[in-house]
Amino acid sequence: MVFTSINFLIFFPLVVVLYYITPARYRWLTLLVASYFFYINIKPVFALLVAGVTVSTYFFARLIDNTSVESKKKRYMVINIILILLPLFFFKYFSVLNNSLVSILEENGLRWPLPEIQLILPIGISFYTFMAIGYTIDVYNEEIESEKNIGILALFVSFFPLILSGPIERAKNMLPQYHAQNPFNYELFVQGLKFILWGYFMKLVVADRVGIYINAVYENIPEHNGTSLLFASILYPFQVYADLGGYSLIAIGTANTLGMQVMQNFKRPFFATSMAELWRRWHISLITWLTDYVYTPLSFNFRRWKVWGIVTALIITFMLSGIWHGAALTFIIWGLMQGIFLSIEALTIKSKSGFEKKYNLTRKKWYIFAGCLLTFILFAASQIFGRAPNVSDALAVYSGIITSQGPLFIGQVSTFILSMASLALLMSKDFVDEYYPSRILLFGNEKKYVRVLSYSSVLILILLIGVFDGGQFIYFQF
């Protein structure tokens, strides 16, 4: 069951009602049952993996807590991380490794008896595995105590709003909330519904409609001129933002209606004036997870190398992030590009801030605009490797953009106009929220009729121009 399915529109209100009529001390159990039902509805056998990750994590975290010998604690942590990473590696990389090995052997005249294997990736496996790893490391670092109730830990790993694509939450934020017996919070409930509404707008109206144009161009790269390739490449970061950002808002909003506070996943990323700032606003839950559990240990080990230690840690972290996105050279290059951009910023930050201070640039509108524009160009350029199916296609896009200008491909005129209009609406909202917060309020207006009019308009837009047979959420493949 996914957020854009009819099943979910029936399931979700039912869970909300069941949740609030359950006595407060057993509400976690209602959520646990609902979460497993939600996940089993996708593919029953994959729920066994979720349960396996939970059981392993539960026992090893308890063992870590119950021993005072440091070497044993470390061993338990490492064993659990390896154990729960095995299914992720198996499903994500086995096919690629196996098929590469077969072709290498065949090139050298050796026959491999196994046929080609294409495994279906259990949806959400990266996200719940990352949450379980984070919990294990937090227990090892003594930041939290291990959870004694396996049911609560099972809920943390499988909580249905987050299991498919995050936000990748932390145990120290979620476990106390599952234990708490909070009364119904009207403000949080309403805020949740607003997030869900805007999340559906971002996904169904913006992401899926813009996606139609991008797919038309990227699926026929040789057929399109540089102008159209450039335009589709400019649009792609907006599609990913509307897709994963929209998904995240629906997830956060769903959790809010159940009285849970979940971390923000996007914070108006296209108003970042540097790549470092963009990565503090884009897929926040993944980047903070990587910072805490990958980048920090790496940079700590490399700290003697000063700034070069940071550069090395940054590049390794983003390369790993790239490999996580997919076992393909395109994603490795994508990760490497992020690492290089951030490293250049880290190496030049002192001279840059000195220059900005000298000419008092940081508050000048043109300077802020130039920073946003340059950051966007760098990000969009790297995202070509995120979207193109392989390196030669990505290079063909770059080459096309530079060499072959021509008339812009429009495709279906109505789709094109609606995509641009909905994207403009999304970016206008972000612009107002970024630079003029509380100046123009629609969903949060104190006048009831303005609020009702706003909700209704967005709902009508979703129903009228939403793409209901559109693709899956982009991040389900990761």
Next chain:
Amino acid sequence: MEKSEVIIKLTGIFRTVFNNDTLVLSDELTANDVDKWDSLSHMILISEIEKGFSIQFKLKDLNKMRNVGDMINTILVKLSL
């Protein structure tokens, strides 16, 4: 070394790393309060503190530091070992 001496020395290290001669440390100070104290500059700061006080942190020590007060206490513990 007394806490006051640690604070004086630590202030000097903070001012050098963040290039800010007016920075004043307090127990409640966090990375959010100091311009340019981010995950990139944090490890340079840690490395300079280790050098300045001739101590060695463990990764666990870093994870437990919530503010400058925690940092000062950790340094004092390391110095007393």
